Amino acid sequence: MAEKLKVATTSLAGCFGCHMSFLDIDERLLALCEVAEFDRSPLTDIKHCSEQVDIGLIEGGLCNAENVHTLREFRNHCKILVAVGACAINGGIPAMRNHIRLEECLEEAYLDGVGVVNPHIPNDPELPLLLNKVHPIHEVVTVDYFLPGCPPSADVFWKFLTDLASGREPQLPYDLVHYD
Amino acid sequence: MNSNTITIDGREVPFTPGQTIIEAAMAADVYIPHLCHNPEFKPHGSCKLCTVQVNGRNCSACTMPAAEGQQVLNNTKELNETRRSITQMLFVEGNHCCPSCEKTGNCQLQAVGYYVGMLDTHFPHFFPSRHVDASHPDVMLDLDRCILCELCVRASRDVDGKTVFGIAGRGMQSHLVVNADSGKLVDTGMSAADKAAQVCPVGAILVKRTAYEHPIGQRTYDHGDIAEVSLEHDHALTGGDHG
Ligand code: SF4
Numbered sequence: 423m424a425e426k427l428k429v430a431t432t433s434l435a436g437c438f439g440c441h442m443s444f445l446d447i448d449e450r451l452l453a454l455c456e457v458a459e460f461d462r463s464p465l466t467d468i469k470h471c472s473e474q475v476d477i478g479l480i481e482g483g484l485c486n487a488e489n490v491h492t493l494r495e496f497r498n499h500c501k502i503l504v505a506v507g508a509c510a511i512n513g514g515i516p517a518m519r520n521h522i523r524l525e526e527c528l529e530e531a532y533l534d535g536v537g538v539v540n541p542h543i544p545n546d547p548e549l550p551l552l553l554n555k556v557h558p559i560h561e562v563v564t565v566d567y568f569l570p571g572c573p574p575s576a577d578v579f580w581k582f583l584t585d586l587a588s589g590r591e592p593q594l595p596y597d598l599v600h601y602d
Numbered sequence: 603m604n605s606n607t608i609t610i611d612g613r614e615v616p617f618t619p620g621q622t623i624i625e626a627a628m629a630a631d632v633y634i635p636h637l638c639h640n641p642e643f644k645p646h647g648s649c650k651l652c653t654v655q656v657n658g659r660n661c662s663a664c665t666m667p668a669a670e671g672q673q674v675l676n677n678t679k680e681l682n683e684t685r686r687s688i689t690q691m692l693f694v695e696g697n698h699c700c701p702s703c704e705k706t707g708n709c710q711l712q713a714v715g716y717y718v719g720m721l722d723t724h725f726p727h728f729f730p731s732r733h734v735d736a737s738h739p740d741v742m743l744d745l746d747r748c749i750l751c752e753l754c755v756r757a758s759r760d761v762d763g764k765t766v767f768g769i770a771g772r773g774m775q776s777h778l779v780v781n782a783d784s785g786k787l788v789d790t791g792m793s794a795a796d797k798a799a800q801v802c803p804v805g806a807i808l809v810k811r812t813a814y815e816h817p818i819g820q821r822t823y824d825h826g827d828i829a830e831v832s833l834e835h836d837h838a839l840t841g842g843d844h845g
């Protein structure tokens with residue numbers, strides 16, 4: 423039997439909606455597991471990529487230093503890197519903070535916002551530093567494929583992965599392409 | 603004999619003198635991608651999405667008059683790739699967050715993106731700082747999404763007779779302005795019934811309390827692509843298929 427495709431996934435500045443949508447392929451997951459196995463992913467709780475991963479799926483854009491670090495690890499280990507969803511492709515909803523100064527965002531969230539108790543901007547050294555702006559991942563690494571949508575539907579994941587698994591160039595029909 | 607015919611991608615297309623290439627094409631059921639062109643208004647020729655090759659030279663199909671014997675290339679790989687780049691540039695120079703936009707599913711920029719096979723934005727995003735004017739009781743203006751097509755400018759001036767909108771600045775600094783001392787829509791004669799409130803191809807001018815009227819699956823471009831929708835719309839306006 424041919425070796426299974428290694429698939430890694432991660433969520434950067436995303437909401438996990440893309441991962442949930444991926445899981446919406448439901449019982450097709452069983453068929454997928456015949457030809458693919460999960461490597462680093464929140465689904466396996468494996469913390470780092472194997473040396474050689476075939477497909478890396480990235481949900482979310484870049485909002486902090488750790489996101490950039492994780493993205494680089496994926497790029498270094500994944501033969502094919504895929505930007506999944508609006509956030510990874512163009513920053514998406516988190517990028518709506520881009521025209522507001524970072525300081526103001528933090529003040530609003532942790533000091534002055536409605537209902538804030540114990541006003542204090544988190545400063546634990548374990549916390550990754552925020553970037554001034556949220557960026558799409560193609561601004562930092564080369565991306566091989568893009569799956570638009572917020573989130574892309576389960577059928578998008580299915581079509582894309584089955585195309586790749588059977589050696590076809592992935593193609594999304596009109597009905598599966600949407601930016602929202 | 604002068605037969606008043608041009609060829610588009612090898613197909614003969616008749617025209618009536620005075621028609622532009624895009625008008626002749628649409629009448630003959632040939633879609634040429636466009637954004638700043640609207641059959642109800644005088645051409646503006648700013649978005650360049652309708653770029654075609656006429657006898658070997660690139661030009662805008664919405665401003666170029668049709669002339670006997672023109673050999674026009676429209677639906678070619680090269681032109682469509684150029685159109686994809688233009689569309690990507692329009693996306694990155696504004697703030698287009700489709701998942702949170704009231705126009706999504708009914709937006710021409712988005713639909714053109716689908717038509718030209720745009721899956722990513724390719725270029726670095728500008729993330730410009732633009733403002734939202736919610737001052738008017740019935741009309742919203744969100745400049746994040748404005749593509750400077752000037753359709754609202756043309757509609758307000760030529761149809762509504764109000765000149766509510768204008769474009770100020772040049773090049774990268776160009777931006778839409780509202781014709782009032784305060785710069786606010788509420789201080790103009792704008793009304794939700796104005797043509798200017800209806801023509802925006804994107805979600806920059808919206809009539810309040812109409813957002814998300816149609817659920818996903820029933821929006822303009824959910825089933826038909828922009829080529830089909832725009833040809834249908836054109837025929838409805840010009841009184842049927844005369845190609
Ligand atoms: S694209 Fe949408 S669903 Fe996916 S992570 Fe971003 S916000 Fe969530």
Ligand code: SF4
Nearest residue numbers: 698699700703709805
């Ligand atoms: S105006 Fe169109 S392209 Fe821009 S965010 Fe809204 S739906 Fe998307």
Ligand code: SF4
Nearest residue numbers: 748749751752754802
């Ligand atoms: S507000 Fe809309 S109609 Fe007016 S110039 Fe901008 S995109 Fe065009």
Ligand code: FES
Nearest residue numbers: 636649650652664
């Ligand atoms: S449609 Fe012709 S330039 Fe915009």
